[in-house]
Amino acid sequence: MQLRGVTAFKTFPAIPIVLVLAASFSLISPYFATAGNMEAMLGVNAVVLIAAIGMTFVFLAGGIDLSISTVISASAVLAGLVMAQTDSIAMGVATAIAVGTGFGLLNGVMIGYFRLTPFITTMATQLIARGLAFVMSQGIAVKGTPFALLDFGFVVWMGVPAVTLVGMALCALSAIALRQTSWGRHVMLVGANRDAARYAGINTAWTECSVYLLSGVLAGVAGFISIANLGNAIPGVGDTLLLIIIGAVVLGGTSMTGGEGSIERTVLGVALLAVLTNGLNLIGIPFYDQLIIQGVLIFAGTWLAMTFSNKRNR
Numbered sequence: 636m637q638l639r640g641v642t643a644f645k646t647f648p649a650i651p652i653v654l655v656l657a658a659s660f661s662l663i664s665p666y667f668a669t670a671g672n673m674e675a676m677l678g679v680n681a682v683v684l685i686a687a688i689g690m691t692f693v694f695l696a697g698g699i700d701l702s703i704s705t706v707i708s709a710s711a712v713l714a715g716l717v718m719a720q721t722d723s724i725a726m727g728v729a730t731a732i733a734v735g736t737g738f739g740l741l742n743g744v745m746i747g748y749f750r751l752t753p754f755i756t757t758m759a760t761q762l763i764a765r766g767l768a769f770v771m772s773q774g775i776a777v778k779g780t781p782f783a784l785l786d787f788g789f790v791v792w793m794g795v796p797a798v799t800l801v802g803m804a805l806c807a808l809s810a811i812a813l814r815q816t817s818w819g820r821h822v823m824l825v826g827a828n829r830d831a832a833r834y835a836g837i838n839t840a841w842t843e844c845s846v847y848l849l850s851g852v853l854a855g856v857a858g859f860i861s862i863a864n865l866g867n868a869i870p871g872v873g874d875t876l877l878l879i880i881i882g883a884v885v886l887g888g889t890s891m892t893g894g895e896g897s898i899e900r901t902v903l904g905v906a907l908l909a910v911l912t913n914g915l916n917l918i919g920i921p922f923y924d925q926l927i928i929q930g931v932l933i934f935a936g937t938w939l940a941m942t943f944s945n946k947r948n949r
Contacts, residue, residue: 648888649903649936653910660914667917670794678788678796680909682707682864683876684902685802685857687883688809689850691901693753694884695813696846697826697893698746701757702738703854703880704873705764710734710858712768712777715868719779727784731859732852738764739851743844757847768870777868788863798860805853810898822846826893882929883908886936907936 660667686703693700714731718724738760745751790797813819821842824832833839861872887904889896911932915925 647900647903649886649900649907652886652932652936653903653907656907656910656914660910660917664914664917667914672913672917674791674794674796676909676913677799678864680905681796681798681802682857682861682872683879683883683908684799684905685805685853685860686876687880687901687905688802688805688898689853690880690884691887691889691896691898692809692813692822692846693850694889694891695826695893695896696822696843697829698753698843698846699757699881699891700742700847700850701754701877702742702761702764703757703850704875704877705761705768706735706738706851706854707858707861707873707876708768708870709738709764709771710855711861711868711872712772712858712870714859715777715780715862716771718781718784718862719777722779722781724781724784727781727862728859732855735851735853735855735858736848737851739848739854740844742851743847746847747840747842747844772868772870774870776870780862780867784863785866788866798863801856801860805856806898806902813898818842818845823894826895828894879908882933886933888936904936907932 657667666672686707690700690703710731713734714727717730718727721727742753742757742760745756746753787797792800795803813822821832821837822845824835824837825839825842829839832842858868858872862868865872883904884896884901885891885904886907887896887900887902889900889904908929911929912925915928920928
């Protein structure tokens with residue numbers, strides 16, 4: 636039993652940090668461990684969780700997607716505008732996913748087939764998506780969200796918000812795809828060694844294209860979920876999310892150089908940042924002090940992940 640626990644810590648280095656933080660905040664604040672606070676924490680981080688799944692696949696393939704946060708904004712705005720005109724949630728979902736798919740496909744084709752640098756490519760699409768969100772919304776929140784979607788944002792089932800259940804379902808499907816399909820194995824191999832993957836007969840261009848496409852689709856879903864969370868489509872909803880999404884994936888133990896990580900680790904990384912942010916807010920730590928603490932924690936989490944990864948590879 637003890638060996639299993641040690642193995643779990645090595646495989647999921649974020650576990651001890653999450654446990655220590657949760658225990659500490661529970662002792663410091665009487666509100667942290669309450670059911671209401673847990674529900675709020677889960678609901679607020681649903682968008683980050685969904686987007687972080689897409690970023691995980693991109694990292695596993697050895698890339699990076701800087702556009703994911705602004706694609707969330709653009710998807711939310713365009714879905715909000717469509718729903719305001721049609722009062723159709725189905726049309727809103729289709730619009731959000733279509734916008735995310737378009738940006739994801741653009742990134743994927745440019746990076747996978749035209750071999751453009753991921754950093755520059757996704758920076759360009761980041762600017763396009765941000766501009767689109769503000770031009771289409773004129774810089775203000777898009778109102779007219781259908782009441783059924785507003786109600787969905789408040790639904791809680793067995794203590795878990797419905798928006799979080801959507802994220803959990805996507806996590807489960809993504810974990811299965813990564814572990815149980817040949818595509819998932821191809822993603823890992825491309826991230827570990829692109830040349831070796833190509834020599835093994837893997838279509839590396841399509842594999843790279845597919846992870847950016849998936850990241851865009853999930854950003855579209857996250858954008859739509861943000862409307863349910865906030866009640867309106869906010870053009871700047873993704874402005875502060877990029878570093879949080881990247882931080883969650885890295886803290887979970889997924890390597891930015893590719894070939895090392897999992898969806899389960901990302902879930903733990905999201906949980907870690909959620910617990911930290913929520914706890915610091917409850918005990919009254921100022922926002923900019925929180926940024927310093929988060930930065931130090933990312934350093935520590937990355938070091939732990941690298942240390943345990945090196946031990947496994949010896």
